[in-house]
Amino acid sequence: MTTTDPTFSAEQLAEVRRLQALYPDARGALLPVLYMAQDTFGWISLETEEYVAGLFDLSPAHVHEVVTFYTLYFRERPGRHVVSVCHNLSCHLAGAGSIIAHLKQRLRVEVGETTEDGRVTLLSVECLCACEAAPMMQVDDRYEMNLTPVKIDRILEGLA
Amino acid sequence: MPRLTVNGQQVEVxxxxxxxxxxxxxxxxxxxxCYHPGLSIAGQCRLCMVDIEKAPRPTIACNTIATEGMVVLTETDRVRETRKSIMEFHLINHPLDCPVCDQAGECWLQIYYMKHGLYDPRMRDEKVHxxxxxxxxxxxxxxxxxxxxxxxxxxxxxxxxxxGELGIFERGDHSEIGLFPGRALENPYSGNVVDICPVGALTDRDFRFQVRVWYLDSAKSVCPGCARGCNIDVHVNRRRPHHAEGRRVARLKPxxxxxxxxxxxxxxxxYGFTFVDDKDRLLAPTRREGETVSDATWDEAIAALAAALRRSPPDEIGIIASPKMANEDLFAVRRLLDNRALRRVAFRVPPRVAGDQDNFLIRADKNPNSLGAELVGLGGDSRAVLEAARAHRLRCLMIFGHDLLASEWPAAEVREALGAVETVVFVGANANATSAAAHWVLPAxxxxxxxxxxxxxxxxxQRFRQATEPIGQxxxxxxxxxxxxxxxxxxxTATRAEHWFRQLVAAVPAFAGLSYQALGDGGRLLAGAVKA
Incomplete structure (x- = not known):
């Protein structure tokens, strides 16, 4: 996927219009459409913001406001897999600190960075609502729970 | 029309x-x-809290509509305490760099801190930069x-x-206003954001560090930039002239x-006022003989000009007045026409580039007083005046302000015309190519x-008032x-602008009933005017 000229397919454009019609003010659909864009293009570039702004007849500045407000939009291209470790209260008490340290050491990156081969981006995040299985992390769309260093190594080996 | 009570006082709104x-x-x-009467309600700053009788807690006044029988209190202990706390929030990360801030002296953080804050700061944390x-x-x-x-x-x-250039980006105490990356704030009205910014976040690059605002004097005026006539305040720096290298007009504010x-x-x-303090201002009457230019006294200049008008038959005198002149000036010119029975008069000179216009304030006619000149009776064919000069049919030509050589007319023809007239008189504020070709130049x-x-x-x-002394003579x-x-x-002849206006009102029916007093600060529509 290139960063130039992000464009939705005809089906996606139909979906944009369907989403826009769901809200009294079409701007309500901005968040789901930005997610669509992120899924399609891999991240939200400035070009993507301008493209989406055009779909909503908004100024690009107002799309930029939304993208910079929320943390789940990637403003840089992430690795092929995103590992988000919870560092909030329950996970912290259950050893999230050492889990993060282990991941940093295995992946040779700091939190917020992507491995040199572009395989994994490591993030630390607030509560993901799985305290009963602390410490936990989210790998792409999947929850990995009751983490131990051994379990983490096995998960990392499974990431292509 | 609801009637309500504010701090014990009844009002109907x-x-x-x-x-x-x-x-x-x-x-x-x-x-x-955050409230501004010209903008939508944001309810963002929370400072306008007031108490409303029977409401459990203070309410923001900007987003509350007055209703019949409402009892509003703006100075209860609870409201004052709320305001103080909100001021404290606003100033948590404020850098307090007032000594180097252009807004100092007209900053609503300073003003409201002194009026409604005056707390002892409790923050120990490093401010967010x-x-x-x-x-x-x-x-x-x-x-x-x-x-x-x-x-x-x-x-x-x-x-x-x-x-839509501006937005608020990021979140929480990292929030900041800015532009979409790569864009610029360059719409034709961008300066207004400086006026409406209540603090020192947006400042005027032209005015920055010129002079402290408390040294400025202000006069009510009208913008001469186009036919709209926007009302302005002229801020002049008379008390610290050395601060801005002699620049007297510091800024114009709507x-x-x-x-x-x-x-x-x-x-x-x-930003169109730079001509006022430009180096090309004309400072004294001058006379040109061949290539030699020498200063003259006003008495010499007036005597020479009167002699030129006397010895020329009325048909051989041309006057090109200007739609940048005031009604009073134009009426004085009209009196001159009547006095000498002159007929060759005009005021419109076509610009080389047509003016831009929008559907908001900006008008294509970049002159403040075209309608006034028309009504005073100076409308005529300026091209015909030029052609008469070219055909050696004029002995005296008076030009007010225009640079005919920068107009739509071919410069060679203008030069020919100016060269064919015995006495060319230029009256204006700034030198230009036309004034350089004149025999007499009178500083306006x-x-x-x-x-x-x-x-x-x-x-x-609309009236405009003197803000500073005329330069030179x-x-x-x-x-x-x-x-x-x-x-x-x-x-x-009258000795004050107001008296000239009075004479104009008496002589020109369109202005009937007007006086400086009647115009006031907001001006008055002519009786026959049709609102566009």
């Missing part, structure tokens, strides 16, 4: 009036940052640290210019007029250096023409 405006009507000022001195465009500088995120500038760009420009002013008008006062009135394109007659055009009239034996 139109339906849908918010409590800030209702209180204003009762003479009560509710402190606020943000970008400083970031140029947003040709006219506006951003200091993100000083910003209180009131969003007035964002709403201005969304609602007034509909250009002045509210609900019938003309409301709160706004375009950038072309706002700029509009900020004198009193007068303009008639805008809608027929609204410059005189208002009405005075120059008045002295000429006196030299020609006309006894009734």
């Amino acid at each position: 139109p339906a849908e009036t918010n409590l800030i405006e209702a209180a204003r009507k009762a003479g009560v000022e509710v402190p606020h940052y 943000k970008p400083k001195a970031v140029p947003l465009g040709p006219h506006v500088m951003l200091d993100a640290e000083r910003c209180i995120l009131c969003s007035r500038c964002v709403r201005f760009c969304d609602e007034i210019t509909a250009t 002045r509210y007029n609900g019938s003309v420009n409301r709160w706004w002013l375009c950038d072309a008008g706002r 006062a700029a509009w900020v250096e004198r009193d007068g009135t303009y008639t805008n394109f809608e027929g609204r007659v 410059a005189l208002a055009e009405w005075e120059i023409v008045g002295r000429l009239l006196a030299a020609l034996g006309d006894e009734s």
